[in-house]
Amino acid sequence: MDFEYWYFVFVPVLFFAGWFCRGLDQRQRDDTTNLPEAYSHGLSLLLNGETDKAIDTFVEVVRIDPDLVDLHHVLGNLFRERGEFERAIRLHRHLYNRADLSKEERTRALKELAQDYIRAGFFDRAEAAFRRLSEMPSEHLYALRSLLEIYVTEHEWAAAIETARLLETQAGESHSAEIAHFYCERIDLALKRKNLEEATLLVGKALEREDATPRVGITAARVALAAGNGKEAVAHWERVAERFPEYLPIFVGPLADAMTAQGDEAGAVTLLRDACEKTRSIDAMEAALSRVRKLGDAGSAEAQKIVTGMLHARPSLLAFNALVQLKHEEDPSDEQTKMLASLLEKHARRLSRYQCRKCGFLASRFNWHCLGCGSWDSFPPRRIEDGKKA
Template sequence: MDFEYWWLLLLPLFFGLGWVAARIDISQLLTETSTLPASYFRGLNFLISEQPDKAIEAFTEALRADSNTLELHFALGSLFRRTGEMDRAIRLHQGLLEREDLAEPQQLMALAELAQDYLKAGLFDRAEEIFLKLTETRYANSALRALLEIYVREKEWLQAISVAQRLETLTGRPLRIEVAEFYCELAQQNMLLGQLSQARGNLNEALEANRNCVRANIMLGDIEAAAGAQSNALNAWRAVELQVPDYLELVAERMMASWRILGNTEEGLQWLHEAVRKYRLEETAHVLFEATLDLKGPEAAYRMAHEEAEQSPSLTALDRLLQAKVSGMPDGDLRLVMSAIREHLEKTAYHRCRTCGYTARQFHWHCPSCSEWETFPPRFERAISKTSLI
């Protein structure tokens, strides 16, 4: 294809048009900037230097000078909410919604901000009402997330499931862990009310949503055990090993209790021994030790504890070794040492959330700090202490 030389004549024209457009944009920007009150820029400086209280004062002064600046209203409302002044944030956004000159995009923005105010203030009914309206707008994503937060806080699990499924469709991000946990929470409510059939149904729904939902199998085992179906309970708990073996820590004691009821303690001891060998589970090893001590006596328990202490020296192994040693003996110095070690172990053991690092002595399915699900590992961590044990 021949090069059209006449295009070269147009290049200076294109450059000239670009220069003019840029000059117009800069001129417009300078014009708009010059109309803003000086207190607006002071407010920005305070925000940059992380002084929200002074920024609020500056923006409030700027609004007195020019009450028609929408950006200032929204910035000030966000600051009120950030500093916990919820009444002022609510009044400001309500005032914006009462303005007749507000275009539809600004009305939606003010409505979304007001809903966030209500949420932060704990006025969940009012927040829910607005967020439900916003689910049909460009704010659908944030509105659904806020609704999910509300329903979890209010323990409205059916609504939480519905909203989570809508969020999955909207964003493409899977929420199967959360949905399965919501079904487990529903089952927990059913169990408290004695509705075991409904509980089983919800737990099966949980496994349908997330086949690796350990909690569902643990709860199914609990239902079967309470109904006297110990073999069925053991089958449900055994399934945990196929999902996440670490969670056997939560069911080892339950399993041994069922084997006792069935009179199959040898099978139970063998199964627990194999689980400890394969997965190095501390709490399961303790259940195995206690059962061995009770069923086979101190000598067998001592041999087990001694072998463990040789292979993996730890305070936990030493505690079990001492417990086997002093079993059946009168109180003495060894018992004092064992008590000191046990107290130390109890004080230093904790579970840590993998998401936010929150620590707790008790295992949680739902982190009390960051509200994420299934972020607490069932294994204990232990704090390093520089103090003496006794």
């Protein structure tokens, strides 16, 4: 009799469970049937620029079918583009850790994860991800190029040199100018720390690539000067002036100073005058004016000659400003000249900037590396107004 009681209780329970499971299965099947519809709905939202709604739709689709790896990637990239780096990282890391995915899919996830880390500013984690990628033959060169970008952003110049060298030997790419700049960056740091021994050692390495950029010779001259070897500094600068004459205006001042220090004042004045005549550059003119003005009456006459020559050869607001400033210095009591000098100085300062020829980034000082686009040697050694007249 006991058995029959159980029978009456057990059968309805089994029936209910079966009904429930059927319903669940049906609901899942309905969801799966709706997948393509939801997917295309998400895409159309995305195309209409309704990113928020598109993400909600895709999240729902991915929840129903976790095997839609492509959609996971679309979603991860959308998170990244919207600055939701934590969600992007979580999603891509989940994909990378899924043992059921193919090696290719996991590699793809790791590449995306590395990009997430870069965008989020986690450079150490990005570096670790790219190092893992560099161990895969198919991704090796891609990873090296990405690592190089990270090292430059992080100012890890020694690692940047090593990576660029690997790219030269393994990919046949030329990174000569970049490597030369990386050495110069290291030299600048050594000079800041007053470590002349290290700076001199690095100059030797940089000089192997001195044809790649004028910066090498200019930096070598600075190191020689810091070491008290003015003659060697002059020799470096003169070699740069020969190979890259357009860069003379940015170092003609210190070169003239070094020549003067060695007793060749007449040679220094001739150099400054020639630099102005040959380059017609505002930088050369300013370097010349600041030095010849110290030479007494003869210097004042020379300064007038230099400015007048500039105005005739290449009339510019900057040259006119220099002339007015000279007049003001001659007669500081003249109120009209004083007003004109003050007004012109303000406008001249606005034009007195350098511009990256690749991205248009403006800088008040001459730079070897553009902060806007990351290019090297992209600033012409001329100020904006100078360049327009060139």
